[in-house]
Amino acid sequence: MGDADRLVxxxxxxxxxxxxEYLIEPELDKWLGAVYSGRRAVREVxxxxxxxxxxxxxxxxIADGRFSITRTERAGGVMLGGILxxxxxxxxAAGLVSGRGDWIRLTEAGxxxxxxxxxxxxxxxxxxTSELVELPYVSSVRQFPTVPLMAESDWRSAEASLAAAS
Incomplete structure (x- = not known):
């Protein structure tokens, strides 16, 4: 549920x-056909x-049973307090959460x-989205360097050097 990447x-x-977000082909026959033929079985991204x-x-x-508005704002890069x-x-009022301020906890019903x-x-x-205000200091969060893909010839030369070394 969190913001972590999930490889499936x-x-x-x-x-x-x-x-x-991406969806792997849900129809088993099409998925098997793609896998056996060496194609990607991703249906949509x-x-x-x-x-x-x-x-x-x-x-x-919420899945963990408690959440912090301030920590979520910092990590997510938006002001949520007034919106939520x-x-x-x-x-x-429905008895699903308790607490005010930073930490909100789910009750047993919650x-x-x-x-x-x-x-x-x-x-x-x-x-x-139209009412959320972005926080300026989150622009550097979770930036990943781009890595050039290896060409097939590079893979083959790497395999050849490994084979020669062993």
Whole structure:
């Protein structure tokens, strides 16, 4: 549920790389055909929604039973406090969460419904994009250097040098 990358391989699995979600071919016959012929079995790749990281971190916190608004804001790069308050007030009134301020904890009833709450907060944050304010200091978070792909000739020369060495 969090913002970590997930490499998946099986038929119908959903994964994430650098914010992009991808779906492996869900139809078993097509998946097997792609695997046996050496093709990629990825059916679709979707671009990340705005503020996906903040939404994913909140969903992960809900799955863990507690979450910090401040830590999620810092890691996700957006101000969430005022935006989430109506939703959290609703959940407090329903007896699903407790606590005010930085740390919010799920109650026993909230733990029972944590999967639904995580989905609700994820869609709530992703759909509130016009009201969210980006934090300026998060621009350097999780930047990955680009690595050039090896050409096939490079692989062959590397294999040849390994074979010669052994």
């Amino acid at each position: 391989f099986g038929s119908g699995a959903r994964g994430r790389l650098f914010g992009r 979707t671009l990340p929604k705005p503020y996906w990281r903040a939404a994913a971190l909140l969903a992960q916190g 308050e109506p939703l959290l007030d609703n959940w407090r 733990s029972f419904h944590q999967f639904r709450l995580a989905g609700a907060v994820r869609s709530y944050v992703e759909n509130m």
